[in-house]
Amino acid sequence: MRIDILSLFPDMFQATLGQSIVGRAQEDGFLDIKVTDFRKYTTDKHNHVDDAPFGGGAGMLLQAQPIFDAMAAINEQTKATYPKGRVILLDPAGRRFDQAYARELAQEEHLTFICGHYEGYDERIRELVTDEASLGDYVLTGGELAAMVMIDATARFVPGVLGNMASPMGDSFSNGLLEYPQYTRPADFRGRKVPEVLTSGNHQKIREWRIRESLRRTLERRPDLLETAKLTSEQRIILQD
Numbered sequence: 001m002r003i004d005i006l007s008l009f010p011d012m013f014q015a016t017l018g019q020s021i022v023g024r025a026q027e028d029g030f031l032d033i034k035v036t037d038f039r040k041y042t043t044d045k046h047n048h049v050d051d052a053p054f055g056g057g058a059g060m061l062l063q064a065q066p067i068f069d070a071m072a073a074i075n076e077q078t079k080a081t082y083p084k085g086r087v088i089l090l091d092p093a094g095r096r097f098d099q100a101y102a103r104e105l106a107q108e109e110h111l112t113f114i115c116g117h118y119e120g121y122d123e124r125i126r127e128l129v130t131d132e133a134s135l136g137d138y139v140l141t142g143g144e145l146a147a148m149v150m151i152d153a154t155a156r157f158v159p160g161v162l163g164n165m166a167s168p169m170g171d172s173f174s175n176g177l178l179e180y181p182q183y184t185r186p187a188d189f190r191g192r193k194v195p196e197v198l199t200s201g202n203h204q205k206i207r208e209w210r211i212r213e214s215l216r217r218t219l220e221r222r223p224d225l226l227e228t229a230k231l232t233s234e235q236r237i238i239l240q241d
């Protein structure tokens with residue numbers, strides 16, 4: 001998957017996306033992430049990319065020109081290999097990001113993220129995008145952190161990135177529920193014992209226990225998820241128990 005990011009602060013990305021699983025996925029060729037500093041595209045002689053809003057008001061807005069021209073350059077570079085894709089504007093007014101959205105974006109071959117700053121965007125920038133996405137109901141100083149979170153969560157669904165496609169599917173939210181509790185060695189840590197069933201070797205019993213615990217945890221912590229989760233018949237039977 002190719003990922004382009006338009007940002008005024010390209011250095012912010014190296015510290016996170018260059019490390020760990022996403023960093024390795026880039027080295028192994030599963031992800032190709034390019035960050036473009038769109039200030040380089042401004043035609044303003046003082047290198048400004050922002051201006052005051054028409055009609056007055058506090059703060060400055062990102063101007064259309066640098067972003068239109070940076071997008072045109074990215075399209076020129078990528079159109080032969082990636083003729084289609086999604087362009088995502090980070091914006092508190094956008095669609096709320098969640099696991100289903102991450103999974104949906106992972107189906108694409110090319111994603112472009114536009115990171116805002118200041119008080120927001122000249123409205124005409126929205127013409128360039130297929131998606132407007134929000135991380136949640138709060139306001140960040142810029143779109144960079146939101147883009148990093150979205151890229152990290154999306155990358156987990158890109159084949160090859162985790163090396164084992166079973167893991168994102170078992171993650172919390174992937175099946176609509178929270179994940180069940182897990183334990184590792186030792187089986188007895190200072191008197192705190194692992195539930196016996198997990199060391200029993202009985203795979204059917206372990207499976208049922210995990211479904212039950214996943215349902216229990218979701219019911220206790222996020223009952224709202226159960227209203228929309230598409231439960232399997234096995235999960236429904238265990239829930240009614």
Ligand code: SAM
Nearest residue numbers: 090091116119120134135136139140142143146
């Ligand atoms: N005045 C804007 C408003 O009230 O909607 C907020 C602008 S915010 C200070 C600057 C930029 O940070 C936004 O344009 C957007 O790119 C990014 N941003 C802030 N909060 C965000 C959120 N919850 N999700 C995604 N991006 C966000």
